[in-house]
Each structure stands twice: as structure tokens, then as C-alpha cells.
Amino acid sequence: LSPNFYHNVCPQALPAIKRVVEAAVHKERRMGASLLRLHFHDCFVNGCDGSLLLDSTSSFETEKNARGNLNSVRGFEVVDQIKAEVDRVCGRPVVSCADILAVAARDSVVALGGPIWKVRLGRRDSTTASRTLADSVLPSASMDLPALINNFKNQGLNKRDLVALSGGHTIGLSQCLIFRNRIYNATNIDPAFAKERRATCPRTGGNTNLAPFDPTPARFDTAYFKNLVKERGLLTSDQALFSGGSTDKLVETYSKNPNVFWVDFGKSMIKMGNIKPLTGKQGQIRVNCRKVN
Numbered sequence: 001l002s003p004n005f006y007h008n009v010c011p012q013a014l015p016a017i018k019r020v021v022e023a024a025v026h027k028e029r030r031m032g033a034s035l036l037r038l039h040f041h042d043c044f045v046n047g048c049d050g051s052l053l054l055d056s057t058s059s060f061e062t063e064k065n066a067r068g069n070l071n072s073v074r075g076f077e078v079v080d081q082i083k084a085e086v087d088r089v090c091g092r093p094v095v096s097c098a099d100i101l102a103v104a105a106r107d108s109v110v111a112l113g114g115p116i117w118k119v120r121l122g123r124r125d126s127t128t129a130s131r132t133l134a135d136s137v138l139p140s141a142s143m144d145l146p147a148l149i150n151n152f153k154n155q156g157l158n159k160r161d162l163v164a165l166s167g168g169h170t171i172g173l174s175q176c177l178i179f180r181n182r183i184y185n186a187t188n189i190d191p192a193f194a195k196e197r198r199a200t201c202p203r204t205g206g207n208t209n210l211a212p213f214d215p216t217p218a219r220f221d222t223a224y225f226k227n228l229v230k231e232r233g234l235l236t237s238d239q240a241l242f243s244g245g246s247t248d249k250l251v252e253t254y255s256k257n258p259n260v261f262w263v264d265f266g267k268s269m270i271k272m273g274n275i276k277p278l279t280g281k282q283g284q285i286r287v288n289c290r291k292v293n
């Protein structure tokens with residue numbers, strides 16, 4: 001992978017992605033969060049190969065139906081829009097759907113006030129997908145710290161990557177059904193915060209009611225970490241990063257030093273973006289991100 005991969009073949013590609021992302025985020029700020037999450041959920045399942053974007057066929061079931069994705073991941077229409085615009089400006093399909101996800105994730109973070117980093121490019125698209133693999137490798141909201149560390153380790157990511165990348169939860173929203181157990185049963189939670197969240201997430205019903213991960217869900221900042229220090233993490237997996245374990249110190253560091261979080265987030269995004277890419281003659285450049293050529 002190289003940052004200059006499309007310089008000669010289509011120099012207009014990256015500006016085109018940025019334009020569509022900016023328009024989508026301007027229309028709905030949450031879309032920036034949704035696009036960031038798509039890249040993460042692609043990379044964790046067989047590497048960053050666009051597998052998440054494929055719809056079901058007779059030979060495989062879509063990863064969109066996996067536990068962590070179903071009725072949860074969003075933004076596929078914006079990816080289609082980006083793909084159409086990039087193919088239009090380039091004159092033919094030369095940019096992979098996997099690379100589109102990587103660049104869209106970066107441009108989303110920038111659009112919401114976060115750090116910028118150089119995205120390595122040249123990933124190619126898979127010709128298959130695996131719902132069952134997605135089920136087994138995507139981390140779940142109920143994981144404790146050892147489980148999270150192990151989950152990230154299986155992807156070649158360390159504890160620092162885990163904490164930095166979890167900072168992605170400084171943007172976006174979650175559904176009541178995902179965090180209900182924590183706000184009613186956890187002991188490592190600020191009681192005032194639990195009460196606040198219970199108001200829009202009743203014990204029964206309201207499963208799809210939304211709540212922000214931090215008080216500034218449309219702003220990429222350090223509020224997520226400041227919240228963890230106050231036991232105001234929304235998911236069990238969020239608070240696990242600051243609950244008397246080995247990552248407490250790093251959470252505190254990020255909560256006080258935006259620059260340290262900025263630099264680490266960029267580095268870890270590049271590392272995540274390097275997970276098992278298809279390159280050279282492997283895979284293909286899809287014409288339609290939802291279908292194998």
C-alpha cells in the first residue's frame with residue numbers, strides 16, 4: 001500500500017471522495033460516525049477488502065447480517081454515491097471499494113474536527129464475504145478488558161491501539177438495547193449518568209432509542225475519555241478501558257492531551273487499515289461495491 005497509489009491513474013479520486021463525504025456529513029453529522037465504523041467492521045473481517053459491502057449471493061451470506069452489523073451499521077448509500085462519483089471523475093472503475101472506505105473514514109473524522117492522517121492505498125476488493133466470520137471476530141459491547149485486548153490482538157493490534165481506536169466512540173450514537181444492561185445493572189457507573197440514560201431507555205421497550213457515546217457526538221474530541229474517567233462510559237466495553245485495569249493510565253492521558261490522542265488515533269487507523277489487504281493481482285476492482293464483478 002502507498003499514499004500515492006492513485007496519483008497517476010486518477011489524481012481526481014481523493015478530492016472526489018472528500019467532496020461526497022463532506023456533503024453527506026453536512027446533511028447529517030452522524031453519517032461521519034457511520035462511515036468511520038464501516039471501515040472498522042470491514043477491516044476486522046478478513047482484512048480491509050470491502051467484504052462488508054457485498055450483498056448476499058447463492059454462495060455466501062452478507063456480513064451485513066452479522067450480529068454486530070444487522071440493524072446497526074449504516075452508510076451504504078453514501079458509499080454507493082462516492083463510488084459513482086469516483087468512477088465518473090476517473091472515467092472507469094480504478095478505485096477499490098476497500099480504499100473508498102479507508103479514505104471516507106479519514107475524511108469523516110476530519111469533517112468532524114478530528115486528526116488527519118495519510119491513508120495508504122492500493123487495496124483490492126474481495127470476491128467473497130463471511131457472515132459467520134463477522135459474527136465471531138467483531139467485538140461486542142459486553143466484553144471486559146481482557147476480552148477486548150484479546151480481540152484486538154487477534155488482528156495484530158495492541159492495547160494502545162485498542163484504547164486509541166475506541167476513541168472513535170467520541171462520535172456517533174448507540175441503541176438502547178445495546179447499553180440497557182449496563183445502565184440498569186453496572187456498579188462502575190456514575191449514578192446520575194445512569195439515571196439520565198434510563199430516562200430514554202426504559203427497562204422494556206424503546207430498544208432502538210438512540211443515545212450519544214459522549215456529550216459531543218458530532219465533534220471528534222476527547223470528551224469520550226473525559227467521560228470514562230467519570231464512569232460515564234455508555235457501553236460495558238467503553239467503561240472497561242477505565243475500570244481499575246492496565247489501560248486506566250492511557251485513558252487519563254488521552255483525556256488530558258488531545259494531541260497525544262490525535263497522533264495515536266492516526267497511527268492506529270493506519271495500522272488497522274493495513275490489516276490483510278488484497279494487493280497486486282489479488283481480488284478485483286468492483287464495478288458495484290455491493291456485487292462481485
Ligand code: HEM
Binds near residue numbers: 036139165166
Ligand atoms: C473496542 C471494541 C468496540 C466495540 C465493542 C464497539 C461496539 C459498538 C457498538 C455496540 C456500537 C453501537 C451499535 C448500535 O447501537 O447499533 C458502536 C458504534 C460505533 N462504533 Fe464501535 N465498537 C468498538 C470499537 C470501535 C472502533 C475501533 C471504531 C472506529 C475506529 C468504532 C466506531 C464506532 C462509531 C463511529 C459508532 C457510531 C456509529 C453511528 O452512529 O452510526 N468502534 N460500536
Ligand SMILES: [Ca+2]
Binds near residue numbers: 044046047052
Ligand atoms: Ca473485510
Ligand SMILES: [Ca+2]
Binds near residue numbers: 169218220223
Ligand atoms: Ca465527541
